Amino acid sequence: MHVENRIDNFILNEEYKIFGFGMSVVSEIIGNVFADDYCFYNQRDRVAVENILKLTPNYSRGDTDGKKFIKFQNCLKENQIIEQYLKVIGKRTNLPIYYEVDQFFSFLFERFGKNGKDGDDDIPQYWLLASGEHGVMWDDFYNNEIIAIGWEEIGDLKQYNSKREITDALKEELQLNNPTNVALANYQFAYEMKSGDYVFIKRGKKHIIGFGKIISDYQYDPSREIYHSVRKVEWLATGEWSVEDEPIHTKTLTNITSYEDYVERLLEKVGMLDTGTNPPTGTKPNYEGPAPYTFEQVLSEVFMEAEKIEEILETLDYKKNIILQGPPGVGKTFVAKRLAYLHMGVKDDSKIEFLQFHQSYSYEDFIRGYKPNLEGNFTLKDGIFYTFCKKAIDDPENNYYMIIDEINRGNLSKIFGELMMLIEADKRGNKYAVKLAYSIGEEKFYIPSNIHLIGTMNTADRSLALVDYALRRRFSFINVEPAFHTDSFKEFLISKGISKGFIEKLIISIDEVNQEIINDKINLGKGYEIGHSYFCPTIERVDDEEKWYERIVRLEIAPLLKEYWFDREDKVSEILNRLQ
Numbered sequence: 001m002h003v004e005n006r007i008d009n010f011i012l013n014e015e016y017k018i019f020g021f022g023m024s025v026v027s028e029i030i031g032n033v034f035a036d037d038y039c040f041y042n043q044r045d046r047v048a049v050e051n052i053l054k055l056t057p058n059y060s061r062g063d064t065d066g067k068k069f070i071k072f073q074n075c076l077k078e079n080q081i082i083e084q085y086l087k088v089i090g091k092r093t094n095l096p097i098y099y100e101v102d103q104f105f106s107f108l109f110e111r112f113g114k115n116g117k118d119g120d121d122d123i124p125q126y127w128l129l130a131s132g133e134h135g136v137m138w139d140d141f142y143n144n145e146i147i148a149i150g151w152e153e154i155g156d157l158k159q160y161n162s163k164r165e166i167t168d169a170l171k172e173e174l175q176l177n178n179p180t181n182v183a184l185a186n187y188q189f190a191y192e193m194k195s196g197d198y199v200f201i202k203r204g205k206k207h208i209i210g211f212g213k214i215i216s217d218y219q220y221d222p223s224r225e226i227y228h229s230v231r232k233v234e235w236l237a238t239g240e241w242s243v244e245d246e247p248i249h250t251k252t253l254t255n256i257t258s259y260e261d262y263v264e265r266l267l268e269k270v271g272m273l274d275t276g277t278n279p280p281t282g283t284k285p286n287y288e289g290p291a292p293y294t295f296e297q298v299l300s301e302v303f304m305e306a307e308k309i310e311e312i313l314e315t316l317d318y319k320k321n322i323i324l325q326g327p328p329g330v331g332k333t334f335v336a337k338r339l340a341y342l343h344m345g346v347k348d349d350s351k352i353e354f355l356q357f358h359q360s361y362s363y364e365d366f367i368r369g370y371k372p373n374l375e376g377n378f379t380l381k382d383g384i385f386y387t388f389c390k391k392a393i394d395d396p397e398n399n400y401y402m403i404i405d406e407i408n409r410g411n412l413s414k415i416f417g418e419l420m421m422l423i424e425a426d427k428r429g430n431k432y433a434v435k436l437a438y439s440i441g442e443e444k445f446y447i448p449s450n451i452h453l454i455g456t457m458n459t460a461d462r463s464l465a466l467v468d469y470a471l472r473r474r475f476s477f478i479n480v481e482p483a484f485h486t487d488s489f490k491e492f493l494i495s496k497g498i499s500k501g502f503i504e505k506l507i508i509s510i511d512e513v514n515q516e517i518i519n520d521k522i523n524l525g526k527g528y529e530i531g532h533s534y535f536c537p538t539i540e541r542v543d544d545e546e547k548w549y550e551r552i553v554r555l556e557i558a559p560l561l562k563e564y565w566f567d568r569e570d571k572v573s574e575i576l577n578r579l580q
Contacts, residue, residue, distance in 0.1 A: 003030070003038075007066035022546055023065045030069075035096035039076055039105075041069050043545050044113075044161060046499035048105035052112045055079050059501050061508055068501070076101075106158070110191065113497050113541075125192075125257040127199045128248070131210075135203030137227060142210065142238060147199055148227035149189045149252065151182065156220040157190035157229055162543030185253040189229055190218045192255070199233065200256075200266055203240075205248045211237040211270045237270045290348035293341040302335045303483035303492070303532065309342070312478055316343055316452055319476045320425040323407060323455040326480035328560065329531025332456040333405050335480060340401035340454060353388045353402045357410030363417045368438045380438060385419075386445070393448045400451050407455035412471050422447045424474050459527030483532045484510060497541040498548075506535060506549060509579050513557075516575060517564065524564055530557060553579050 009016050010026055024042045031040035039045060049055050049072070057075040059068055076082070085101055092100060129147055131138040141147055154160075154169040163183050170179040170186075193199075195217055201210035216232035224230070246265060256263055267273040298309060316322055316339070324332045337354075341347050363369060366385045370378040382390075385402065392400040413420065418434055421427055428451075433444035455475065483489045484507045493503050514529040534556050535549075542548045557579065561572050 004064070004066035004070050007069055008064045011065050023069070024544065024546065026065075027069065031098065031102065035098055037098075038073055039081075039098045040102045041072050042161070043497070043499060043502075043543075044109040045102060045105045046072070046501060047113050047494075047497055048108040049075065050500040051494050052108045053079075057501060059504070109497070125194070125197045125255060126263045127193060127197060128254045128256050129199050129201055130252045131201050131203055132227075135207075135209060138201065138203065138209055140227070141201065141233070142235065145233055145235060146230050147201070147212075147214070147233050148224075148230045149186060150227050150229075151186060152222075152226060152228040154186070155222075155228075157186055158218065158220065160187075163187040164543065181251050185251065186229070188253055188255060189231070193218075193231065200270070202243075202248055206242060206244050208241045208243050208266065208270060209238065210235060211267075211272055237272055239270070241269045243269065290346040293338075293345060293347045295342065298338050298342045300488060302331065302338050303486045303489045304335070304480075305486075309339075312339060313343055315476045315478065316454075318425065320428070320449075320451070321423055321453040321455075321475045323457050323475045323477050324480050325457040325459050325477055327482070327527055327529040327531055328458055328460050329533040330480045330482055331531065331533040331536075332458075332480050333403070334533070336403045336405075336454045336456055340403065340452070343401070343452070344399050351398060351400050353384065353400075354405070355384060355402070356405040357407055357412075357415065359409060359411070361410045361415055363415055363437065366415045367417060367419065368436055370438070380440070389445075389447055389451055392451050396448065396450060398450065402451065402453050404453065404455045406458065406461075408457045408461060416471070419445075419447065420471070420474070423453060482510075482514065482529050489532055492536065496537045496539075497543075498545045502545050502549075510535075512578060513561070513575055520565075528564060530560070 007023075007026055007030075011017055011023060027041035030038050050057070055075050057068070057071040059071060063071070081101060082097055085097075085104060089104065091097070129149075131141055132150070137148065151170065151174070153173040154166065157166065160166045160169065166186050167179055167183040170176045170182055176182065193214060195214055197214045199212055199214060200208050201212075203209050212233040212235040214231050215234050219230045219232075220228055221230050222228050243266070246262070256266075264273065295306070295309070298304075299306060302309070312322065324336055326332055337352065340352050344351060363383075364371070365383055367383045368380065368386050369383065371381045373379050388400065388402055392398075416423065417437060422432055422434065428447050428449040430446050433446035435443070436445050439445070453475070457477075490500075490503055490507075493506075494500065510530055517524045517528050517530070518526050534552055537548065553576070558572075558576055561575060562569075565571050
């Protein structure tokens with residue numbers, strides 16, 4: 001209880017707490033001062049214990065940081081982590097045992113911290129690395145069968161948990177003002193590059209002088225005079241090849257994996273194309289045409305149950321027009337595009353048109369109308385829907401999809417005009433062709449049967465009631481709800497390096513807020529809930545889950561709640577305090 005209380009005082013008590021010192025910092029202090037008694041309690045340790053080793057510290061709602069720290073330590077003791085570590089791995093240093101356990105947890109985090117469902121770990125990456133200024137390090141690289149990177153002043157790169165920490169170290173040790181690219185190069189060399197990848201060595205901007213396969217993990221070797229960060233390499237080709245006709249990045253280290261044509265041209269230059277030693281197009285399956293899109297892919301991306309997706313596809317088949325409606329942040333637009341991919345079976349953006357309705361959007365924009373030209377005159381121009389339908393008419397073997405975001409924000413009768421009837425599934429085809437308001441002569445227009453309309457609608461939008469009832473009859477409305485409790489959402493956050501305990505805290509906290517929103521049946525209700533998309537990181541890995549969460553609450557959730565309860569500041573403050 002003594003340590004628990006001191007932790008809580010240090011973080012919460014105004015007399016003791018220090019700005020910027022959160023639980024991670026306090027954990028580092030305790031782990032260093034009492035290294036024989038307590039393990040560190042940072043995000044890497046929690047992910048290793050909770051996500052990878054599948055141990056449960058039994059956190060409870062309302063636990064303070066101090067209480068969680070103690071429960072984490074008790075979990076390690078109850079599961080005999082130290083005894084198991086000594087039995088399986090053995091003592092490796094003269095340092096306190098928890099130092100070694102912490103490093104072991106870091107290893108687990110790096111090796112298994114990502115979900116890995118996409119199988120990318122088995123696919124080699126391609127890197128472009130400078131061999132020092134004017135190639136000064138090449139002889140060292142070649143003779144010792146290594147690659148290495150400089151900035152040895154900041155020491156072992158594995159002591160840093162994120163690019164931000166490396167950036168701070170570079171600023172402190174080398175007084176660099178904006179070391180973004182340098183920090184990225186160091187981080188990638190230590191954490192993203194892996195054994196089995198391939199590396200091109202460049203000298204300046206005009207020559208490639210080596211190509212090899214990386215055969216070791218990151219190593220720190222302070223016995224070297226310079227360039228202490230090292231990886232072992234098997235050289236497959238050495239020489240001097242001019243690449244003046246190719247764009248060579250000036251950065252020290254560049255991941256060029258996604259530029260497949262570029263990688264293939266470099267492999268051809270060094271004589272390693274189709275040699276069997278490496279897959280020149282191994283970064284992605286080499287399909288003829290668009291890549292297939294499967295049911296398994298959509299399940300992993302949209303956080304919906306399989307039955308719900310099947311129902312939507314069936315509705316799209318027979319109705320041809322659907323609207324995805326739901327509260328803010330449930331990923332309606334994202335889901336709409338994935339449903340189009342799944343319905344056509346491939347990821348073909350050429351058959352998808354995306355637009356957003358607004359109050360000024362008109363029939364002339366959507367169907368056809370007179371528009372000013374550069375000469376100052378007005379000419380008849382086809383609108384986006386007219387053009388898209390003509391494209392679909394010319395390709396009757398394939399389906400086409402128009403995604404209309406915020407469909408309820410436009411004046412729908414004004415936008416669709418006489419086509420309101422033709423969008424019905426049983427009014428498609430030449431049989432129902434009509435003359436348009438701006439038809440030329442006897443020209444008629446129809447909507448082909450291979451056109452599908454997918455609209456999105458925010459149920460928290462006050463203009464929802466203005467949706468034309470005639471349009472409501474022609475569309476099927478499908479509810480998209482927050483997916484915090486789906487296994488796929490939790491697995492997604494785990495793949496981003498967020499600990500299970502923290503995920504549970506996030507879900508419980510947002511559940512409480514959403515319940516408050518639902519209970520306010522007069523002003524709000526279920527259509528105003530907070531969606532899961534607010535908490536879907538777009539970055540590869542969340543380095544600091546506490547800061548990531550705090551930033552979202554402060555910059556995105558708090559303004560939304562203040563808008564919901566604009567006249568009840570006390571209620572908003574009370575809810576935000578519960579989200580801390």
